[in-house]
Amino acid sequence: MNPIRIPGLALLVVSVLLGFPAQGLVGAQPAGSAGTAALAHDDIAKAPECPICGMDREKFAHSRVFVTYEDGTVYGTCSLHCAAIDLAVRLGLAPVSIEVGDYDGRHLIDAESASWVVGGSLPGVMTRRAKWAFETPEAAQAFIQQHGGESTDFDAVLKAAFEDMYEDNRMIRQRRKQMQRQKDGG
Numbered sequence: 001m002n003p004i005r006i007p008g009l010a011l012l013v014v015s016v017l018l019g020f021p022a023q024g025l026v027g028a029q030p031a032g033s034a035g036t037a038a039l040a041h042d043d044i045a046k047a048p049e050c051p052i053c054g055m056d057r058e059k060f061a062h063s064r065v066f067v068t069y070e071d072g073t074v075y076g077t078c079s080l081h082c083a084a085i086d087l088a089v090r091l092g093l094a095p096v097s098i099e100v101g102d103y104d105g106r107h108l109i110d111a112e113s114a115s116w117v118v119g120g121s122l123p124g125v126m127t128r129r130a131k132w133a134f135e136t137p138e139a140a141q142a143f144i145q146q147h148g149g150e151s152t153d154f155d156a157v158l159k160a161a162f163e164d165m166y167e168d169n170r171m172i173r174q175r176r177k178q179m180q181r182q183k184d185g186g
C-alpha cells in the first residue's frame with residue numbers, strides 16, 4: 001500500500017523482463033545479431049552499467065566503450081580506463097571490434113579509426129588525463145581549440161590508458177574513501 005514501493009517494484013519487474021543484470025554482470029552475454037550496433041544506444045541496453053566501476057553508461061555515453069570479443073562475448077564499460085582493465089584480463093581472447101561513444105554525438109564509432117584527443121581542460125571519465133573520441137579529425141580539432149588537449153590515434157590513447165592506470169586507480173580509491181568518510185560523517 002505504500003506508494004513509494006510501487007515504482008521500485010515496477011522497475012525491478014521491467015528489468016527482469018528485459019533481462020537486464022542487476023549488477024554489471026554483462027561480461028558473458030553473447031553478442032546480438034550483426035548490425036545491432038546500428039541501433040543508437042543498443043549497447044547501453046545490453047550493458048547498462050560499467051561492470052568495472054558500476055557507473056551508468058547512459059550518463060557516460062560520450063566516453064563509453066563497447067568491446068566485442070572473438071567468441072561473441074560483449075563487454076560495455078563507461079570509459080577507456082575500464083575497458084583497458086578488461087582487455088588486460090582477457091588477453092587470451094582477441095577483440096573483433098572496439099567501439100567508443102562519439103564525444104559530440106554519443107553514437108558508437110570504431111575506436112581504432114576514431115580521432116582521439118588526450119588531455120585538455122575537461123575532467124576525464126575515471127582518469128585524470130581525459131581521453132575523448134571523435135568521428136572526424138575536424139571534430140577533434142574543434143574540441144582542441146575549445147578545451148585543449150592533443151590529437152592522437154587509438155594505439156597511443158590505449159597506451160596512455162595503461163600508463164595512467166596506476167595514478168588513476170589511486171585517485172579513484174582516494175575519492176571513494178573520501179565519499180565514504182563524508183557518508184559516515186553524516
Ligand SMILES: [Zn+2]
Nearest residue numbers: 050053078082
Ligand atoms: Zn567504468
